[in-house]
Amino acid sequence: MGKAKMTFEQALGKLEQIVSRIEQGKVSLEESIEAYAEGIKLIDQCRA
Numbered sequence: 001m002g003k004a005k006m007t008f009e010q011a012l013g014k015l016e017q018i019v020s021r022i023e024q025g026k027v028s029l030e031e032s033i034e035a036y037a038e039g040i041k042l043i044d045q046c047r048a
Helices: 007-021 029-047
Strands: none
Touching: 007 029
């Protein structure tokens, strides 16, 4: 079974956290790429 879907607000909050961490430089390049991929999924979910 997959993860339960987040609400729009939860997905947006998680996306804001990801953006903040990347902008602050608190993650390695590899972690940034993984966070970017997660962010894309969250954006798709918010658009649905």
